[in-house]
Amino acid sequence: MSKRDDETTKNLIYKRAERLSSRVARFFAPLRTMGKIAKQHPFTSAVIGTCLFGLVAWGIVALYTIPETGPAVGNRAPDFTLQTINGDSVTLSDFRGKMVMLSFRGDLDYCPDEALYIQAVHDKWPEDELSILTIDGWLNPAEGQQFVTEHALIFPLLLDSEGKFYTDYDIVYIPQHFFIDSKGIIKAATLGPFQSQDEIEGMLNSLKNNRKIERATPTISNVRASCITDTRAVITWATDKPATSQVMVCNPAGFATWTEPEETLLTSHSVTLGDLYPNTTYDFRALSGYNFENPIASEHYSFTTLPDISPPVIKSVYISDITESSATIEWVTNEPATSQVEYGITEDYSSTIASGEEPTISHSVRLTGLEADTSYYVEVKSKDAGGHEATLRLFPVATSSALPIGREVGMRAPDFTLQTIDDQSLTLSDFRGKIVMVNFWLSYCEPCIYEVPYIQAVFDKWSEAELVILAVNVRESIEAVQSFIDSQGLTFPVLLDSQGEIDAVYQPPWFPTTFFIDAEGIIREVKEERFSSQDEIETILQSL
Numbered sequence: 001m002s003k004r005d006d007e008t009t010k011n012l013i014y015k016r017a018e019r020l021s022s023r024v025a026r027f028f029a030p031l032r033t034m035g036k037i038a039k040q041h042p043f044t045s046a047v048i049g050t051c052l053f054g055l056v057a058w059g060i061v062a063l064y065t066i067p068e069t070g071p072a073v074g075n076r077a078p079d080f081t082l083q084t085i086n087g088d089s090v091t092l093s094d095f096r097g098k099m100v101m102l103s104f105r106g107d108l109d110y111c112p113d114e115a116l117y118i119q120a121v122h123d124k125w126p127e128d129e130l131s132i133l134t135i136d137g138w139l140n141p142a143e144g145q146q147f148v149t150e151h152a153l154i155f156p157l158l159l160d161s162e163g164k165f166y167t168d169y170d171i172v173y174i175p176q177h178f179f180i181d182s183k184g185i186i187k188a189a190t191l192g193p194f195q196s197q198d199e200i201e202g203m204l205n206s207l208k209n210n211r212k213i214e215r216a217t218p219t220i221s222n223v224r225a226s227c228i229t230d231t232r233a234v235i236t237w238a239t240d241k242p243a244t245s246q247v248m249v250c251n252p253a254g255f256a257t258w259t260e261p262e263e264t265l266l267t268s269h270s271v272t273l274g275d276l277y278p279n280t281t282y283d284f285r286a287l288s289g290y291n292f293e294n295p296i297a298s299e300h301y302s303f304t305t306l307p308d309i310s311p312p313v314i315k316s317v318y319i320s321d322i323t324e325s326s327a328t329i330e331w332v333t334n335e336p337a338t339s340q341v342e343y344g345i346t347e348d349y350s351s352t353i354a355s356g357e358e359p360t361i362s363h364s365v366r367l368t369g370l371e372a373d374t375s376y377y378v379e380v381k382s383k384d385a386g387g388h389e390a391t392l393r394l395f396p397v398a399t400s401s402a403l404p405i406g407r408e409v410g411m412r413a414p415d416f417t418l419q420t421i422d423d424q425s426l427t428l429s430d431f432r433g434k435i436v437m438v439n440f441w442l443s444y445c446e447p448c449i450y451e452v453p454y455i456q457a458v459f460d461k462w463s464e465a466e467l468v469i470l471a472v473n474v475r476e477s478i479e480a481v482q483s484f485i486d487s488q489g490l491t492f493p494v495l496l497d498s499q500g501e502i503d504a505v506y507q508p509p510w511f512p513t514t515f516f517i518d519a520e521g522i523i524r525e526v527k528e529e530r531f532s533s534q535d536e537i538e539t540i541l542q543s544l
Contacts (some may be wrong), residue, residue, distance in 0.1 A: 082158040085144040188213035218243040225303035230278035243288035245269040278308035308386035324372035337382035339363040372402035418495040443484035447530035
């Protein structure tokens with residue numbers, strides 16, 4: 001590089017450095033000016049600095065104090081869009097800027113006076129101050145329109161047919177009301193119907209004037225679950241005013257039950273929960289009010305029962321349907337358990353029936369193949385999920401004397417096997433456990449022709465698990481029988497007694513004759529001559 005080129009490069013570097021220095025000076029000039037002003041006016045500078053710091057701090061606090069969305073007082077009301085009974089679409093957030101009274105109901109006919117109070121408030125308050133919305137989760141549009149028409153209501157009735165927003169707002173009892181301010185914040189939530197227009201307006205005036213909203217209902221506090229075992233717990237709480245006592249309990253599957261309400265008005269409440277499952281978490285709410293129909297609910301609480309430490313309790317043992325060869329043993333347990341019965345003529349219980357390993361609290365075991373007129377020793381057993389087994393020995397169960405076989409009511413129906421028109425073999429005793437109609441008929445018998453549509457209608461209506469119909473034709477050809485079946489459109493089983501052997505045993509006095517046989521194979525009724533209607537047949541069947 002030449003000396004001249006070197007001088008040129010140095011000059012360029014100096015010029016760039018001067019330009020950079022000039023820019024830095026211009027950047028810091030205002031800061032130096034502000035520094036001079038701050039020195040000359042220290043108090044004013046301090047005030048401005050404090051305000052700026054406060055503004056930044058307020059922004060940070062506001063960012064972290066935005067209300068949550070939920071059904072609790074102080075939260076932002078969950079938004080929704082629903083259709084009115086007229087088909088209009090309504091969105092809650094569209095009403096920002098004015099108060100909203102949101103009412104959840106499940107039956108508009110319940111407390112109809114309250115609807116009239118709400119309508120009176122709607123008529124009185126300006127539309128730009130207040131909107132009243134009522135949500136119903138059970139009605140269809142036609143039912144809603146009928147109620148609105150009958151009571152001349154004009155405030156919007158919204159239909160939540162799927163109950164989604166009942167869940168969003170944690171609705172347990174109805175009616176339930178939410179008072180929402182102009183910013184969409186829930187300021188009060190009340191349970192139970194209003195008793196007057198003035199009561200509603202008192203709450204609205206408090207909301208309008210930014211005062212604490214109060215209603216003459218008890219406040220629930222100090223809710224606790226104690227004395228917890230594997231099957232029970234005690235729920236206690238306090239109220240600031242004398243009130244009723246009740247507890248709502250939800251199992252893990254979400255199924256809710258309510259204890260019997262205690263109507264005595266108290267401030268200290270205690271309710272014992274029983275028949276709980278071991279090692280299970282239950283959700284519960286305490287309920288109190290001035291009457292048990294319209295209580296107020298506490299927040300959600302939960303407790304977990306202890307692991308199973310004891311065998312199930314067997315109770316309510318019942319022995320039924322005793323015949324000469326069978327009997328039914330029923331019992332219940334206080335927790336799910338297996339079902340087992342041991343029995344025998346002696347106390348060694350030589351026979352065992354395990355009806356099911358699937359745990360249940362309602363047990364039923366059918367003993368069959370017993371000897372007539374004999375006493376049996378019976379022992380029931382149930383084992384819970386923890387392996388704890390309970391045993392209860394019963395007093396001897398005596399079967400009835402053997403029944404004679406015959407065609408009369410009260411006798412065991414004579415057994416038989418016949419071929420159907422389709423060449424299938426059917427045996428009467430194979431249908432033990434079901435009701436059986438054995439109908440003797442002839443194709444040329446006018447009363448038989450008259451009643452056969454009623455028999456077909458019963459066959460179409462009743463399930464095969466409940467009823468078997470066996471129509472026995474006596475001494476006719478297959479061709480004649482088939483022709484009759486086709487002409488009448490019959491679908492129930494038709495059996496052929498071509499030689500009249502079964503006819504000779506049952507000896508029907510004329511045609512048609514029908515024998516009604518119960519699940520034990522015993523003749524319970526004999527209908528001679530034709531049926532006059534389908535109802536006549538079903539009345540007899542329902543009596544068996």
